[in-house]
Amino acid sequence: MDLRGQHSISASQNQVWLALNDPKILKECITGCESVDRTGDEEFAVRLVAAVGPVRAKFQGRIVLSDLVPPDSYKLTFEGQGGMAGFAKGSAAVDLQPDGQGTLLRYVATSQVGGKLAQVGSRLIEGAARKVADDFFSTFEGILKGSDSGTGEGRESALSTSASVIKSSSGTAWTPSRVSIGVAVLIALGAALYWYLR
């Protein structure tokens, strides 16, 4: 099925882009993400815990990136096995663009869940996914605002953001990949599920 979504974030595209590249921020924003390991140039292994209603499972997933156009857009596919809980699959096309003072994040995706996730969780997925997505963006925006207000935590964040800028300016593939992982996790197990069964 086709899924669409967009979020308006009150920060510049550059800020959003850089913040999405901050592993600490990602860890804070995405609940349940345990690890991300690079397994190839454009391939990553992800481990996370997902809970949908009565179904709670550790997922082992694989993300493959394609059609990278840094820093504006890319495509990704995600596949996760949750053992007895079943599986989740997703693919998405994502783009960022300026939106007045802020940034618009848009995605078009397809997703599918199977096994117990579908059998027992289908009615609950929408609520669970909505919460994952809402939590992500509220935490994300809170962190960006925090960095504006110049608190200690914000300065740390700003420092690590500066580090990101330095790294990204050196031209490694690290930056879009990190963005991709953040969005992949978000979409494949969060916002994508929100649309499931709608």
Added chain:
Amino acid sequence: MNAKYTPDVTIPPSTQREGVRSEPRWIGKSMKRVEDPRLLTGKGKYIDDIVLPNMAHAALLRSPYAHARIKSIDTSRAKALPGVIAVVTGREMAEKTGPTVTFSSPPVVQHAMAVDKVRHVGETVAAVVAEDRYIAEDALELIDVEFEELPIVTDPLLQAQARGDAVLHPERGESNVAMDRTFTFGPVDDDFARADVVVRRKLRWNRSEAQPIETSGAIADYDEGTGKLTVHCNTSMYNYVGWLCAASLGIPATHLNLVPVIAGGSFGSKLFLHKIIVLTASLSRIAGRPVKFIEDRLDHMTAADVHGCDRVYDAELALKRDGTMLALRYTVVDDYGAYLQYGYGTHGNTFAQIVGPYRINSVQGRVIAVLSNKAQQGAYRGFGSEVSNFVIERLTDAAARELGLDVVEIRRRNFIRPEEFPYLIPTGNLYDSGNYEKVLAEALRMFDMEGWRAKQAAARRQGRHIGIGLVTCQERSTFSATEFWSLNPPDQAGFTLTSSPEAVSMRIDPTGKVFVKLNSPFWGNSPETMATQIVAEALTVEPSDISIGYADTDSGFNGTGPGGSRYTVMLAGAVVTAVKTLRGKLFKLAGHMMECAEGDLELRNGKIGVKGVPAMEKSVAEVAIASHYFRLSFPNTPEFASGLETTAVYDHPLTTMPAADRSHLGIYYPIMGHMAHATAVEVDSATGKVSILDYVAVHDCGTVVNPMTLDGHVRGGTAQGIGTALYEHYRYDESGQLLTASLADYHMPTAHEMPADIRIGHVETPSPFTEFGIKGGGEGGRMATPAVLAQAVEDALSPFDVRIDEVPLTPIRLRELVRSAGKT
């Protein structure tokens, strides 16, 4: 006026020995159930109550994919978990255990555990046997399976186009169509040609399933010393399928004993249970320990192999302008799911009463059975005939609408009349007896039609939507055997069995007590009560002098089991034979004791007495103790051999063979019950909620043995019919995922959704073919409820001019109909 078409079927003479009793003592009484005390005090001993020494527990890994190749299974991590005894894959199990029984021909091969390929979500991929179920479930998480997904076709109407990897069973043909055959019974084309009007409807009956409180389970115990397997199971037809399970296990029938266990409800869902028997037996043999497996609700809903019918109809009814029905013609696509255990039995069943209670002259049915990546169909109360009842009644309602006739009047005009019985219908099946006008009259007496019409009009003025429904439906009973294979291609008919016997063993002990062994189990019906009442009636003893038990397959004889509303009729037949034998011996013994001729004796109140001489009599107990302990009081000839014991078998009272060319299917389901259901409902057009305001069900099941237990069947069946009609739906998405696999999403009626009272009436038109004139009534209300609710809801929404063509009538569906009518 054309002559009535009658199929070329000869009606065999009746074998009835006991007619309707003028003054029955026990038959017809609402005796409290013999089963109740232990069930109501929690002492029933269900499968979950059985604990064997050293018993281990199994859990099953189920496929999350609807269609996939199993590329690899790594069980090493699971095997390493402390407490795990064995981990078995489908391929490993198949080393010693073959496919399970199927009536499909050519066979659709199914294994108790998937081998190399899964064909529906929930299919078993591997099993863990462990010290307890907790460990077994935990170990499932440690099994690593690599699947390769295969394409699937989900639309039943597109299965003919499935090719390549989308085909479930390539060895059986190039597409997923298992069968596409047209059955013509009588001059259909001529009848359509002479019709004034033809009504046509496309109708959809979605999947539902029996949900007994207790799921299916088995405990298998392999004795390594003898090589013998003992399996305790809550199956229904153990004497029928025991040897077939042994064949699957590759052992002689001497090495498998099936021990029946009382069931916490079945409604068809525990009919064979061959898969669970073979699976646990196989696991016990591998683990060397007794192994228990009982389904949890998710197991049951995704993989018990008992989903109900899943049909798409395009049906036409030809009539004269005055409402006279002439012919029925339809194409039906039935989505059987991944396997085909009972062949096309549900359509054979449908043909048994395809004209309903009406004088329809000819019938043509094109049956397209398709396979798909869903759980396979099994049996659910009605076994297909509940669907055709819905179709016939919807067409009848459509005709009434088209012709401007009253829904009651059009039915009355077409009834088969009392003097026309026994009546052969075009398909070859026989209706043994009936009085449909009488049943209708009783329903109309109980249901205040005029009063409800007045209330309906008053409600309309307030903008409320009350609807009224009345349907008249058949309830074929006493299933025989040929429906399982008669629709198979005649040159590949498969196992063409023609028997469905039922036996009892009966013994009178030295104290005159009567011990009865049944060869079929308790599955939520009242077999002990039925046996007690019929034995008490036939032998004139007291119910308290009768003890009922159940044989296992080692000690048992012929038994087909309950199902198809057959058990009471078949049991009565066996009891009559057994009592006749024992009575003969009692008379012989008593005649010698009282020095009188056997011909002068009669049974009266538990005594053997000389006719017309009240003082000359011996109690059954006096004769029994003499027979057991006083051999020298009798002549030294074989007929006086010690003891009183007999085993009696009763064959189906009325079965004939199908025609070689299937121009008719023979007689195979002739003990024909009938029902009229009437209801008043209110539909909230703003929310789509349906409330049942009044419900009347009048049934004619011939001679009633126990009105109270029959009422239970009618009420329970009606509740299930309400579920099928309004709520229950197994919904699969386009990738074959089952989205309604818990009771949170698969909605069942609760006390809140039930009418305050289901008011039940009885009419008794005895069968001339069965003992005492009994007909079966086990499938109860589900045969009529969806049809009557569809009519009532359509009537309620008549201001919106909607047509009800599909069940279940969920609030969403009703709202869609109201919205599309443009009057929100």
